[in-house]
Amino acid sequence: MDLEERVQENCEHLVRHDEQIKTLFVQQEDIKKLAESTHALAISVEKLTSRICTVEDDLQLINADKRQKTYAIWQVVVSAIIGGAATFILTHILH
DSSP: OOHHHHHHHHHHHHHHHHHHHHHHHHHHHHHHHHHHHHHHHHHHHHHHHHHHHHHHHHHHHHHHHHHHHHHHHHHHHHHHHHHHHHHHHHHHHOO
16 A cells, blocks of 8 residues: 555545544433433422322321211211100100
8 A cells, every 4th residue: 555545544534533423422412411301300200299299198188087077977967866866765755
């Protein structure tokens, strides 16, 4: 090989390496954008998880309140039945 061929071959290698470097920089930017998107998604998931926990807590409070109200209704119903029965019995005994 003569000197001109070697220089030409080295120039071709340099051009290929230059293209590879440009490609790597583009890929690096893509990876950076992906990392930023992943970070933003992680923050969104964290906020969503926090909101879900709050909703679950609220549901537990609502269910507890519902159970208390149901119990109170049953107390009233049972008291009314017992009171009615007692009134009925006392009315029939006294007559």
